[in-house]
Amino acid sequence: MLYREAGDFKTTYRDDGQTFPIRLDRWGYYVTLAVAFGIIPFVINDYWASAVFVPFLIYAIAALGLNILTGYAGQVSLGTGGFMAVGAYAVYKLMTAFPDISIVIHILLAGGITAMVGVLFGLPSLRIKGFYLAVATLAAQFFLVWLFNKVPWFYNYSASGQITAPERTILGQAVTGPASTASAKYLICLVFVFALAWIARNLTRGTLGRKWMAIRDMDIAAEIIGVNPLTAKLSAFAVSSFFIGIAGALLFAVYLGAAEVGEAFGINKSFLVLFMVIIGGLGSIFGSFAGAAFMVMMPVFLKNVLVGSLGWPTDLAAHIELMIVGALIVMFLIVEPHGLARLWSLTKEKLRLWPFPH
């Protein structure tokens, strides 16, 4: 009844091309934003911020970035962890070298640096395709992690080899370091997520996004119809790495506070983000959020059930969790290979016909 295009008259082309053509979707979007900006920051506590909301928002950025590269441009990447490490170390170096400049600028610059590194490691994509490329991006993963481990300049010659985020403030509120509050952390991540998701959505439906999708569907055919594979592929790597670099910077500076590269940005992180993208849905902005939410909340949920309710030892619970995560991923791929985004769009199709499906 409510979920219809009917009766919602579009009188300009601008209206017709909007992101949410259905009124209920639009309201849903505004309500979500209002809740996210207006209510959650005032009620959030440390547990919810550190267990669910902050990691969800940060991984949503990373998933958006990888989705641009893998879902829209069709270039499978397993180097996400390495690129996140670039973002983290870039922001660390910038924070310690220029303490007077706002951290927002540092984070954006870190994204820019990661974009440059991403383009560098994206160069082979002009020659290599498919799985060969996926394995080639592992070179970025291992090389970058090794580099940050072995060159002391990157971690300012600290004895432990760790990087630790110093305290930085925005408008008088500490957002990094131990004094930062849950709501401040949440808000800075939310602002970045909001801005980047908006950019991603509008990039992917514009000229650039269409070029990416043409390359994804078939690069030779795309080249014939006039898409330059060089610029299209490298721009996908650049934009994707920019997102991933910002995610890495936030993960280190806001969420972790201190990080050791092999542990925080290892190969498992690459797989984690790839899972988010696949489970959420390739080539979907909503899917990136859904996948990130799923992969962040499932371990929290499992841990609460296994350790909290059943009282099993934590190491056993960790192994069982691994099994369940693996089984769920396989099951998910069997039941719905196009991810949560596809389920969501099916639901919406049904809703439009409800209650008279014929």
Next chain:
Amino acid sequence: MDQFFFAAEVLANGLMTGVMYALVALGFVLIFKASGVFNYAQGVLALFAALTLVGIQQGQIPFAHLINAAFGTSLHHFGWTVPAVLAIALTAGVMVALAFLIEKLVLQHLVGQEPIILFMATIGLAYFLEGLGDVMWGADIKTLDVGLPQGISDSIEGATAEWFGYGFFIDRLDIWATVIAALLVAALVAFAQYTKQGRAMRAVADDHQAALSVGISLRFIWVMVWSIAGFVALVAGIMWGTKSGVQFSLSLIALKALPVLMLGGFTSIPGAIVGGLIIGVGEKLFEFFIGPMVGGATENWFAYVLALIFLVFRPQGLFGERIIERV
């Protein structure tokens, strides 16, 4: 002169490591050729096989940890030990059963999906098996001993010391591993070339549809290929497990096999062998000559960067089938 001999020794060790890489890469190639699945779980298969072998050998009760947690009991061992040969046979049986289950529960439902989806499924499988191995047999580091000789070979050291005035240190286990791996590779190639099942396997690799139409059972071939891959994983698990203990890091050899595959081509058995040797020798020599200058531990990434540079010039790998694309 000593430097030269030292480099030669590094080279010899690199060759042996390379054979081991080739062994793991072979498991990948077999599955990729026959089912188009890029099997990330190969390394975890090796870990699982090694864990199962140790568990059977020492008479551990499977899932003891889980049963204890759920029912408050304190089980751990049956109280017997199984001789190595029997344990290996039993483990091979477990791997075949596992191959059957994987085909039945996972692959069968994913026929015709895109390669990336199949790849993700094997990553999911890798997570699952890793958890399963730990839950079944416990996560502590185990020592594996099936009676393979270990330690530095005195005879080689003595002989080379006599000939060159420089004693080569070569682990006897490495020599055995090389011999066994070489035999296994030869056996697999012979199997693929000369037996009925091997021919069927190559037919499936060539063209699924055509193979189906001449009456080859795809399911049987898939179970067979995964069983062979499981068996290869078992051999690799025994070698690496004997060398450095059965622990989680064993599953990481899969990551070492990936650049081998890229270098050799995903679809070529000789490619896996040559690629393994190049990577094994290359990374050891690089670590030996360049490593000290840049802080060491270059083995983690050298193989990948080498493969990456290589692929830029030859995108299908050394022996891979030429990639022909049509619009």
